[in-house]
Amino acid sequence: MSRFSEIKDLVTALESDFEKFYDKGNQAAGTRVRKGMQDLKNIAQDIRKEVQEIKNKE
Structure with a gap:
């Protein structure tokens, strides 16, 4: 959930x-x-990769 907090903080800062x-x-x-917004895109892409890796482990 820390990644989600990172996104919220970035949006708030902007x-x-x-x-x-x-x-x-x-x-x-x-x-x-x-x-x-570019930073947000990069964070979102990292989260997508992380979720996919966790999903594939199961």
Whole structure:
């Protein structure tokens, strides 16, 4: 479950950058959002691999 917490923390941390980009048009915040979303994608892929490995062991 620590991986799930990692995802929640990342999304929470990105919340202010989402607001700055979408509501205020801050371009630097958009860059941070894109980086954060890439990190989220990588974490999700790692979780998918981990789940598949556990599933295949059973």
